[in-house]
Amino acid sequence: MGRYVVRRLLQMVPVFIGSTLLIFLMVNVMGDPVAGLCGDRQCDPATAAQLRKEFGLDQPVWQQYLTYMGNVFTGDFGTAFNGQEVTELMSTAFPVTIRLTVVAILFEVVIGITLGVVTGLRRGRPVDTGVLLLTLVVISVPTFVTGLLLQLLLGVEWGWIRPSVSPAAPFDELILPGLVLASVSLAYVTRLTRTSIAENRRSDYVRTAIAKGLPRHRVVTRHLLRNSLIPVVTFIGADIGFLMGGAIVTERIFNIHGVGYQLYQGILRQNTQTVVGFVTVLVLVFLVCNLVVDLLYAVLDPRIRYA
Amino acid sequence: MRGATHAGWVACAVAVALAATGCGGGGDAGDSGAVLSSSWTDPQNPLEPANTNEVQGGKVLDMIFRGLKRYDAKTGVAEDMLAEKIETSDSRNYTVTVKDGWTFSNGEKVTARSFVDAWNYGASLRNNQKNAYFFSYIEGYDKVHPEKGEQSAETMSGLKVVDDRTFTVRLSQKFSSFPDTLGYNAFVPLPRAFFDDHAAWLAKPVGNGPYAVESYTKGSEMRLTKWDAYPGSDAARNGGVTLKVYTDNNTAYTDLMAGNLDLVDDVPAQQLKNVRSDLGDRYLNTPAGIIQTLAFPHYDKAWNKPGSVKVRKGLSRAINRRQITDTIFQKTRTPATDWTSPVLGEDGGYQEGLCGQWCEYDAAAAKKLIEEGGGLPGGQVKITYNADTGSHKLWVDAVCNSINNALGNDRACVGNPIGTFADFRSKSTTQKLSGPFRAGWQMDYPLTQNFLQPLYYTGASSNDGKWSNEEFDRLVDQANAETDVAKAVETFQKAEEVVRDNMAAIPLWYQNGSAGWSERLSNVALNPFSVPVYHEIKVG
Numbered sequence: 001m002g003r004y005v006v007r008r009l010l011q012m013v014p015v016f017i018g019s020t021l022l023i024f025l026m027v028n029v030m031g032d033p034v035a036g037l038c039g040d041r042q043c044d045p046a047t048a049a050q051l052r053k054e055f056g057l058d059q060p061v062w063q064q065y066l067t068y069m070g071n072v073f074t075g076d077f078g079t080a081f082n083g084q085e086v087t088e089l090m091s092t093a094f095p096v097t098i099r100l101t102v103v104a105i106l107f108e109v110v111i112g113i114t115l116g117v118v119t120g121l122r123r124g125r126p127v128d129t130g131v132l133l134l135t136l137v138v139i140s141v142p143t144f145v146t147g148l149l150l151q152l153l154l155g156v157e158w159g160w161i162r163p164s165v166s167p168a169a170p171f172d173e174l175i176l177p178g179l180v181l182a183s184v185s186l187a188y189v190t191r192l193t194r195t196s197i198a199e200n201r202r203s204d205y206v207r208t209a210i211a212k213g214l215p216r217h218r219v220v221t222r223h224l225l226r227n228s229l230i231p232v233v234t235f236i237g238a239d240i241g242f243l244m245g246g247a248i249v250t251e252r253i254f255n256i257h258g259v260g261y262q263l264y265q266g267i268l269r270q271n272t273q274t275v276v277g278f279v280t281v282l283v284l285v286f287l288v289c290n291l292v293v294d295l296l297y298a299v300l301d302p303r304i305r306y307a
Numbered sequence: 308m309r310g311a312t313h314a315g316w317v318a319c320a321v322a323v324a325l326a327a328t329g330c331g332g333g334g335d336a337g338d339s340g341a342v343l344s345s346s347w348t349d350p351q352n353p354l355e356p357a358n359t360n361e362v363q364g365g366k367v368l369d370m371i372f373r374g375l376k377r378y379d380a381k382t383g384v385a386e387d388m389l390a391e392k393i394e395t396s397d398s399r400n401y402t403v404t405v406k407d408g409w410t411f412s413n414g415e416k417v418t419a420r421s422f423v424d425a426w427n428y429g430a431s432l433r434n435n436q437k438n439a440y441f442f443s444y445i446e447g448y449d450k451v452h453p454e455k456g457e458q459s460a461e462t463m464s465g466l467k468v469v470d471d472r473t474f475t476v477r478l479s480q481k482f483s484s485f486p487d488t489l490g491y492n493a494f495v496p497l498p499r500a501f502f503d504d505h506a507a508w509l510a511k512p513v514g515n516g517p518y519a520v521e522s523y524t525k526g527s528e529m530r531l532t533k534w535d536a537y538p539g540s541d542a543a544r545n546g547g548v549t550l551k552v553y554t555d556n557n558t559a560y561t562d563l564m565a566g567n568l569d570l571v572d573d574v575p576a577q578q579l580k581n582v583r584s585d586l587g588d589r590y591l592n593t594p595a596g597i598i599q600t601l602a603f604p605h606y607d608k609a610w611n612k613p614g615s616v617k618v619r620k621g622l623s624r625a626i627n628r629r630q631i632t633d634t635i636f637q638k639t640r641t642p643a644t645d646w647t648s649p650v651l652g653e654d655g656g657y658q659e660g661l662c663g664q665w666c667e668y669d670a671a672a673a674k675k676l677i678e679e680g681g682g683l684p685g686g687q688v689k690i691t692y693n694a695d696t697g698s699h700k701l702w703v704d705a706v707c708n709s710i711n712n713a714l715g716n717d718r719a720c721v722g723n724p725i726g727t728f729a730d731f732r733s734k735s736t737t738q739k740l741s742g743p744f745r746a747g748w749q750m751d752y753p754l755t756q757n758f759l760q761p762l763y764y765t766g767a768s769s770n771d772g773k774w775s776n777e778e779f780d781r782l783v784d785q786a787n788a789e790t791d792v793a794k795a796v797e798t799f800q801k802a803e804e805v806v807r808d809n810m811a812a813i814p815l816w817y818q819n820g821s822a823g824w825s826e827r828l829s830n831v832a833l834n835p836f837s838v839p840v841y842h843e844i845k846v847g
Binding site: 030031032033034035036037038039040041042043044045046047050051054081082083084088089092151152155156159162163164167251252253254255256257261264265267268269270 | 349350351352353360361432433435436437439440452453454455509524525526527528551552553554555557558559561562564565566567695696726727728729730731732733734736737746747748749761768769771
């Protein structure tokens with residue numbers, strides 16, 4: 001097990017370097033960011049040159065990348081165009097997005113798996129058909145529609161919640177945005193669990209467990225659910241990364257100043273330092289999530305043992 | 308999805324409970340101490356006077372600073388603020404006397420040195436100030452801000468402190484409107500604290516205006532409170548303003564509707580249809596000093612042929628401005644009939660109808676003109692724009708439709724979107740475009756000069772199409788040297804006629820500023836820069 005973890009950690013290095021290089025190149029291809037800094041007026045050439053020098057944009061791309069990576073290892077992610085350190089932006093944006101992601105994942109785990117188990121055990125019954133239809137609707141309606149609609153109804157028409165989240169973004173204000181963010185994944189989790197449960201219900205070990213006279217809830221939670229969770233855990237693990245990086249729509253609608261918003265701003269202003277910095281951290285999140293998922297397999301299914 | 312919906316209800320119940328306790332402390336409406344909240348966007352650049360070139364940062368500077376002059380919120384005329392007098396006999400050497408009794412909000416006196424130091428800082432190449440060119444008329448600017456290489460002087464030779472309240476300015480050329488430019492934010496004075504501890508100042512700027520910064524959380528909000536010891540006559544009539552950063556102006560509008568926000572100074576395009584019924588009288592839509600034009604690549608031979616003027620005029624006549632501003636912009640734009648802006652007023656140089664028939668829609672005439680001019684270069688025009696902000700796609704497509712209909716050719720005009728503003732700017736400023744491109748111009752100060760010289764003078768900073776005309780340049784020089792303001796304006800109008808006769812750029816429409824506010828507020832107005840006049844707003 002220990003060797004497996006080490007091997008996986010080592011594999012992360014090339015993935016990390018490759019993905020950051022790709023992002024770096026992609027942002028650089030977009031052209032000269034300094035041109036957009038002066039608005040509809042052209043920056044005077046001397047100031048533009050000075051700015052390029054300050055942001056290191058006057059050097060060849062490979063050299064920029066090397067300098068950048070060198071700095072990253074010392075914890076220096078550079079400076080955004082508005083004079084703020086990227087690490088400072090991260091320290092305000094990541095906690096907010098992490099809270100939002102936690103809320104969303106909780107919804108997925110609690111509601112998604114519960115619904116999945118319920119429908120999986122009652123395949124073909126009205127409950128099952130109803131939930132299937134509902135999840136289909138949720139999957140097919142775009143997030144921004146759900147988000148704007150709920151915001152309008154609950155925030156403006158009925159006045160139950162504040163339509164926008166305050167800068168501090170405490171947990172209670174993130175419940176609705178978290179639900180909106182989770183909605184599509186939640187539907188997938190429900191369907192995945194349902195299929196998996198329905199499939200395993202007919203397996204030998206479940207029949208044995210029932211034959212042994214174990215109580216129903218024990219059969220379901222210890223035997224059936226544990227074995228059915230593997231695909232679900234894989235999905236949720238990958239989803240953590242997607243939720244953190246892909247919350248742009250939700251964050252815009254509810255005025256959440258998180259990672260998605262900062263990335264959006266960074267791309268709009270073509271701010272290489274911000275974009276690459278945030279993506280670098282997101283890549284790390286993806287990698288760690290994947291590792292944790294793989295390790296969880298072993299916990300869920302003792303047959304999967306890595307030497 | 309029953310469970311999920313259920314959870315939503317629980318969420319709301321929690322949120323309601325919290326909101327209720329949160330609102331319990333309120334109830335201070337109806338006095339001059341009440342604070343209003345207003346939508347804001349994160350400034351793009353560090354918040355320094357000479358480094359701020361967009362509306363959002365300028366908004367803050369306008370609240371916490373007062374300069375030598377100030378533009379009247381209604382007429383746009385430059386009036387003395389901190390300046391007791393600005394004297395000149397030759398339009399080149401100016402003596403400025405600063406009024407007595409002004410201080411910064413930290414107690415430091417505003418002196419002649421506060422101005423001279425600030426201007427020298429702004430002009431210095433080393434400080435990367437994006438508005439440095441504002442000081443380029445001052446003698447010695449080329450030493451502190453050379454076009455190439457290191458700067459060879461620390462300060463501009465044209466600036467001299469005479470005594471505590473007097474300083475002199477020597478310009479490198481005659482410029483009669485110079486005093487009128489001094490209302491711009493780049494020219495405000497700076498306290499010693501700015502130079503002594505720059506980082507601390509940026510974290511919490513200190514100025515000399517009616518408001519003082521109470522706290523500034525970058526990226527989320529800035530709290531400004533009324534500065535009680537403010538010596539000026541335009542003290543704030545409310546207790547303060549909280550600027551809240553919004554990720555999207557739609558969300559800000561939603562918050563206004565829900566009663567969580569008092570003022571939105573940019574009503575989103577999607578809401579324009581409903582805004583009248585939503586807000587009634589609490590909505591404002593007035594012209595601002597912004598004009599949108601279509602610029603041409605005059606550096607490209609295809610657009611710089613003998614017949615090109617006719618082609619450009621033909622294109623101008625093929626655009627149905629009225630229809631586009633009515634349907635796409637819901638009348639938040641006004642069809643342009645000259646190259647300046649109505650906010651200048653008749654005396655300031657705005658001349659309604661200067662463009663004449665060339666800006667009037669006439670399909671038949673348009674077709675004829677373009678044919679006479681030798682047809683469209685390459686048989687097709689591509690209008691380049693940035694697709695990331697400002698819903699430019701909508702109007703570019705409409706303009707193209709109008710041109711295609713007028714010419715009876717489906718392929719006469721197409722839009723050419725570019726992903727980001729930065730990319731669009733880098734292509735347009737490096738002459739990489741081969742067709743017309745969108746050009747927006749927001750004035751720096753309400754002067755005709757500002758609408759003409761930076762855009763059409765040979766080699767000027769925003770002359771991206773590289774248009775060049777000797778007659779125009781001569782008239783601008785002449786107007787700048789004119790000591791009589793009325794005569795200067797008249798000469799600028801003559802220069803504008805040269806722009807018209809050559810159709811250097813097609814004027815499209817003047818942009819309006821818009822604002823919507825809650826029932827708590829009254830006396831809301833926008834200045835010619837489309838920024839709310841915050842200190843005038845009454846709460847309660």
